[in-house]
Amino acid sequence: MAADPNELADLDNRIAILRDNLRELIEQAAAYSGAADESRTADRIADQQAKLDELLAERDKLVKQ
Helix, strand or coil, rough: CCCCHHHHHHHHHHHHHHHHHHHHHHHHHCCCCCCCHHHHHHHHHHHHHHHHHHHHHHHHHHHHC
């Protein structure tokens, strides 16, 4: 069974948004100074990366159906 093009498009859009979020967080991390800011940014980056990993796995599973 072929993957639903609408579902793939939605996943691709969500993946692009998370990638943009990660890029912005990394840029912010480079500009921040102070342990509290760095820790908070690192936590946000880890959270966004985990969500991205989940979406990529979901997309791979959908495509392989």
